[in-house]
Each structure stands twice: as structure tokens, then as C-alpha cells.
Amino acid sequence: MDTAxxxxxxxARLAAFLxxxxxxxxxxxxxxxxxxxExxxxxxxxxxxxxAGVIxxxxxxKAVLGQHSPRGAEKFIAEVFWRIYFKGYLEQRPAIWDDYCKGRNGALAAIERNAGLRTAYGQAVEGRTGIEAFDVWARELVETGYLHNHARMxxxxxxxxxxKLDWRLGADVFLRHLMDADAASNTLSWRWVAGLHTKGKHYLARADNIARYTAGRPEGALAAAGLAGDEAEPLTEPQDYARQKLDLPARATAADLAQPFALLLHDEAAHHAPLALPAVPALVIGAGRPDARSPHAIGSHARSFAAGALASGVAEAAAAFACPAVKWRAGEPLAPLLAQAGVERIALPYLPAGWTRDALWPDLAPLVAEGRVVTLLTDLDRATWPLAKAGFFGVAKAIDGLMAECGIAGAAR
Ligand SMILES: Cc1cc2nc3c(=O)[nH]c(=O)nc-3n(C[C@H](O)[C@H](O)[C@H](O)COP(=O)(O)OP(=O)(O)OC[C@H]3O[C@@H](n4cnc5c(N)ncnc54)[C@H](O)[C@@H]3O)c2cc1C
Incomplete structure (x- = not known):
């Protein structure tokens, strides 16, 4: 498969899948x-x-609804909304991400101190646990940068x-190797499996279920002997994450960007096409920090996908808008770059809770305070995120209305 x-x-991938x-x-x-x-x-x-915001x-x-009715593609549409739901949920409880980072750092430090833990962690990461299915996926994750959703569960x-390893260590391994590594989908999915997202409801893998749904693999059904049984209890935690109010930007207008401005592309918004910019930028800034997702080195697929997406996105934006492009690494002075290009403002695709925001925000916050940043957010995110208050149901029941409100319709029967 072409994962350029x-x-x-x-x-091309979308067209082939439709x-x-x-x-x-x-x-x-x-x-x-x-x-x-293939x-x-x-x-x-x-x-x-x-x-990466490339699409x-x-x-x-819209493309799916061009070939299928809303009912016919109901399941696929719902999955796309799961991604938006998780984003909106974490946005309303950013402390979950902060606590994950702290907990992960503590768990990584514990590995350094404890030889037994280090061995168990090493066996899991390198696919040497003796549980065939798990070991296959551990290697597949590193070798391909992708795992099927069921395999992730x-x-x-x-x-x-x-x-019985710390869930935050597993979430960190996923973030380091997945090409699609996402602070919201990954952290909240691990918490969902653990029984922390829907409190008291955990997901227990079963050998017969694994064998059934892996029967089509080239090597045949995967075995998984010795898995924890029904007696395994969901994880618990002392915190109760209260929801905080969303403060979402209004839709950016041409008037907001009337003066020369720079478009800042980052690891979650690497291409201009999905942004529907209302005006033409005078400068494109590429601000990648994929390594900020973990204190440990990130895998080659994850690194090259993130770097490649931003590099090609920046090049295509510069060509489309016939303007110069520069690279900026958070921590380096940003104001001189803007002054040199004669731009006052930055159009910034929304930075959701996660490592990209953690890495870029300290440098961008002063510009935000000076009123020099225009934040871009899609209508679909703006409409959906407020509904991601608790369980997915709040979003699921509104999907048809949300798509209609955002002009997402197709010609299909
Ligand atoms: C433990 C765990 C960790 C995960 N970590 C990530 C992650 O870091 N990044 C990530 O994008 N997804 C994550 N997921 C969700 C899901 O596994 C992937 O989005 C999906 O497998 C991607 O493959 P696909 O594009 O073929 O999905 P498809 O089945 O084709 O679905 C289409 C799109 O819908 C979204 N989607 C599908 N399923 C889910 C889901 N369960 N939750 C959220 N969005 C979904 C994705 O954007 C996906 O590209 C995780 C799931 C689990 C159980």
C-alpha cells in the first residue's frame, strides 16, 4: 500500500476505499x-x-456520501465521528492528557529502577512474551507503523x-510507533480498554475471538493462550475529570486576515487544503515537533510520515499561494521570522490537547495575547466537540444533523 x-x-487511498x-x-x-x-x-x-490533517x-x-446512502455507510461514518468525539472529549478534559504525561514519565522511571519490570516491558515491546498474537502485533507495529483497530484493542x-503492565507505557509505545499516533484517540482508547473511560467497563481480549477475526491472515489464525479471564477487574483511579468549558474560535473571515499573514502548518494540520483559508498567506511556516510525543525515540515510520507530511504540505502550500516558506522549530525566536517577511499575523490551525500544543504553545501564547493569531477550526469540529461531553452516544445521535449543518451531503441514493 502506498503510504506516502x-x-x-x-x-488515492480514499478513492480506492470508497x-x-x-x-x-x-x-x-x-x-x-x-x-x-496492496x-x-x-x-x-x-x-x-x-x-496529520493532510485530508x-x-x-x-462527503466523498463517502457521494457513493453510499447515509444508512449504507452508517458504520464508517460513525467511526470517523469517533475520532472527532475523542478530540472534543479531551479538549474538555485536558488534564487527562497532562496526567497521562506525568504518569508515563513516572512509569518510564520505574522501569529504570526495577529490573523485573524492565524485563517484562522489554519482552512486550520486542514481541517476546510467548503469546503468539501479541508478539506478532508488537513486531507489526514497529515494522509497519500501523495496527488494525481490533488488534489495538x-x-x-x-x-x-x-x-499487567502500566497502561501508560503501552500508550507510549503506540504513540512512538503509530503513523496515526493521536493524543486523543490513543489516550482515550487505552483508557477505554482499561475501564477508565467508561468507568468500570473494561475490554477483555479472548482467544476464540482473536482466532476468529485473524483467520484471514496469511499466516493463519493467531493463537493467544493464557489470557486473563473474566475475573480481571477494570482499572480504577482516584481522579474524576471534571469537564471544562470549551472556548472555540469563530469561523475565520477574510477580514480577520486582511493584512499580510503567515499560515503556520503543524503536525496535526500539515496541508492547507482541508483548512478552507479565507485569504492568501504571504508566508508559510512549517512547525513540526513529532518527537515531542514521548521522551523516548520515535519509530522510523511514525517519524518519516510526520516529517514527510509537513514537508510536502509546506511545499504544496508555498506553490499554491506563490509565497515563500520557512521552517520554524519551537523554542527558536518566531518574531524575527514574521518581521522579515513583513507579516503581522499568523493563521494557526487549532492546536488540540496533545504534544503538538505542548511543544508550540509557549512560543505562540504571547502572540495570541497580542491578538496576532487567527485560529482556524473546521465547522464540523466546532459543531461536534461541544457534544462530546460524556459517552459517544451524545455525538452518535446527532450525526445526521451535524452533517447537514456543515453542508456534508452526497449525491448517493
Ligand atoms: C488502544 C487503541 C489505540 C488507538 N490509537 C489511535 C491513534 O493513536 N490514532 C488514531 O487515529 N486512532 C487510534 N485508535 C483508533 C483506531 O484503531 C484507528 O483510528 C483505526 O484503526 C485506523 O485505521 P483505519 O484508518 O483503517 O480506520 P477505519 O476503520 O477505516 O475508520 C476510518 C477513520 O475513522 C477513525 N476511527 C476509526 N475507528 C476509530 C476509533 N475506534 N477511535 C477513533 N477514531 C476511529 C479514524 O480516523 C479512521 O481513519 C486506537 C484504538 C485503540 C483501541
């Missing part, structure tokens, strides 16, 4: 058929481009309940 970190590759986005997806999406060279036919594998959820939904469950 470009918009062209994303659009015929399968209806009934086929609903009926076959749970099967983990392994990493086939790509898995049953799922889109669009997540790396969606995370946007609204255009994916089983992997996280075995990590937490059978291997």
Missing part, C-alpha cells in the same frame, strides 16, 4: 487480515493522513490485564 505522506496518496465504505465495511471491518502489500480491503487505513474528515464524509487488553 502526501495529499495525492491520501486522495466502494468498500458501505455494507462491506460494516460486515468485515473487525477482521485483522494482516498487513497486505492494503487491507476492509478498512480505509486513512488514519495517518487524517491525523479532512468533512471531505472524507486486543493488544492493549493483553498489555493491561494479562501482562
Amino acid at each position: 505522506p502526501t495529499r495525492e496518496a491520501a486522495l 466502494p468498500a465504505a458501505g455494507r462491506r465495511y460494516a460486515e468485515t471491518r473487525n477482521a485483522d487480515d494482516g498487513p497486505l502489500p 492494503g487491507r480491503g476492509n478498512v480505509s487505513q486513512l488514519s495517518p493522513w487524517l491525523h 479532512g474528515a468533512p471531505e472524507v464524509l 486486543w493488544f492493549a487488553s493483553i498489555w493491561i490485564f494479562t501482562l
Whole structure:
């Protein structure tokens, strides 16, 4: 499968997947058929481009509705909304991300101190636990930068309940290796498996379920002997994360960007096309910090996808707007770059809770305070995030209305 970190590759992948986005997806999406060279036919594998903002959820939904009815593609549409839901949920409880980072740092330090833990962690990360299925996925994660959703659920469950390792260490391994690594989807999915997201409701991997849904892999069904049984208890935590009020920007207008401005592209908004910019920038700034996702080194697929997405996005924006482009690394002075280009303002694609915001915000906050930053957010995120208050149901029941409100409709029957 072509995983080039470009918009062209994303659009090609979307076009190739579209015929399968209806009934086929609903009926076959749970099967983990392994990493086939031509790509898995049953799922889109669009997540790396969606995370990097190379392609946007609204255009994916529109394309799907061009070939399928809303009912026919209901399942796929719901999954795309899961991503938006998780973003909105974390945005209203950013302390979950901060606590995850603190907890992860503590757990990494504990590995250094404790030889037994170090051995167990090393075996899990290197795929030497003796649980065939888990070991296959551990290697597949590193070798391909992707795991099927069901494999992620089983992997996280075995990590937490059978291997009894700290969930934050597992979430960190995913963030370091997944090309689609996302602070919201990853942290909240690990918490969901653990029984922390929906309190008291955890996900227990079962060998028969794994064998059933991995039967289509080239090597045959994966075995998973010795998994934790039904007696495994969900994790608990003392904190109760209160929801904080969202403060979302209004839709940016041409008047907001009437003076020369710079468009800042970052690791979660690496391409201008999904941003629907209301005016033409005088400068494009590429501000990548994919290494900020973990104190440990990140995997080669994750690193090259993130770096490549931003490099190609910056080059395509500079060409589209016929303007210069510069690289900026957070921590380096930003004001001289702006002054040199004669720009006063920055158009900043929204920085959701996560490592990109952590890395860039200290430098951008003073400009925000001076009123020099115009934040860009899609209508779909602005409409959906406020509904991500508790469980997914609050979003699920509003999906049709949200798409109509945001002009997402198709010509399909
Ligand atoms: C433990 C765990 C960790 C995860 N970590 C990440 C992560 O870091 N980044 C990430 O993008 N997804 C994550 N997911 C969600 C999901 O596994 C992936 O989004 C999905 O497997 C991507 O493959 P796809 O593009 O073929 O998905 P498809 O099935 O084709 O779905 C289309 C799109 O919908 C979204 N989506 C699908 N399923 C989910 C889901 N369960 N939750 C949120 N969004 C979803 C994705 O953007 C995906 O590209 C995680 C799930 C689990 C259980």
C-alpha cells in the first residue's frame, strides 16, 4: 500500500476505499487480515493522513456520501465521528492528557529502577512474551507503523490485564510507533480498554475471538493462550475529570486576515487544503515537533510520515499561494521570522490537547495575547466537540444533523 505522506496518496487511498465504505465495511471491518502489500480491503487505513490533517474528515464524509446512502455507510461514518468525539472529549478534559504525561514519565522511571519490570516491558515491546498474537502485533507495529483497530484493542487488553503492565507505557509505545499516533484517540482508547473511560467497563481480549477475526491472515489464525479471564477487574483511579468549558474560535473571515499573514502548518494540520483559508498567506511556516510525543525515540515510520507530511504540505502550500516558506522549530525566536517577511499575523490551525500544543504553545501564547493569531477550526469540529461531553452516544445521535449543518451531503441514493 502506498503510504506516502502526501495529499495525492491520501486522495488515492480514499478513492480506492470508497466502494468498500458501505455494507462491506460494516460486515468485515473487525477482521485483522494482516498487513497486505496492496492494503487491507476492509478498512480505509486513512488514519495517518487524517491525523496529520493532510485530508479532512468533512471531505472524507462527503466523498463517502457521494457513493453510499447515509444508512449504507452508517458504520464508517460513525467511526470517523469517533475520532472527532475523542478530540472534543479531551479538549474538555485536558488534564487527562497532562496526567497521562506525568504518569508515563513516572512509569518510564520505574522501569529504570526495577529490573523485573524492565524485563517484562522489554519482552512486550520486542514481541517476546510467548503469546503468539501479541508478539506478532508488537513486531507489526514497529515494522509497519500501523495496527488494525481490533488488534489495538486486543493488544492493549493483553498489555493491561494479562501482562499487567502500566497502561501508560503501552500508550507510549503506540504513540512512538503509530503513523496515526493521536493524543486523543490513543489516550482515550487505552483508557477505554482499561475501564477508565467508561468507568468500570473494561475490554477483555479472548482467544476464540482473536482466532476468529485473524483467520484471514496469511499466516493463519493467531493463537493467544493464557489470557486473563473474566475475573480481571477494570482499572480504577482516584481522579474524576471534571469537564471544562470549551472556548472555540469563530469561523475565520477574510477580514480577520486582511493584512499580510503567515499560515503556520503543524503536525496535526500539515496541508492547507482541508483548512478552507479565507485569504492568501504571504508566508508559510512549517512547525513540526513529532518527537515531542514521548521522551523516548520515535519509530522510523511514525517519524518519516510526520516529517514527510509537513514537508510536502509546506511545499504544496508555498506553490499554491506563490509565497515563500520557512521552517520554524519551537523554542527558536518566531518574531524575527514574521518581521522579515513583513507579516503581522499568523493563521494557526487549532492546536488540540496533545504534544503538538505542548511543544508550540509557549512560543505562540504571547502572540495570541497580542491578538496576532487567527485560529482556524473546521465547522464540523466546532459543531461536534461541544457534544462530546460524556459517552459517544451524545455525538452518535446527532450525526445526521451535524452533517447537514456543515453542508456534508452526497449525491448517493
Ligand atoms: C488502544 C487503541 C489505540 C488507538 N490509537 C489511535 C491513534 O493513536 N490514532 C488514531 O487515529 N486512532 C487510534 N485508535 C483508533 C483506531 O484503531 C484507528 O483510528 C483505526 O484503526 C485506523 O485505521 P483505519 O484508518 O483503517 O480506520 P477505519 O476503520 O477505516 O475508520 C476510518 C477513520 O475513522 C477513525 N476511527 C476509526 N475507528 C476509530 C476509533 N475506534 N477511535 C477513533 N477514531 C476511529 C479514524 O480516523 C479512521 O481513519 C486506537 C484504538 C485503540 C483501541
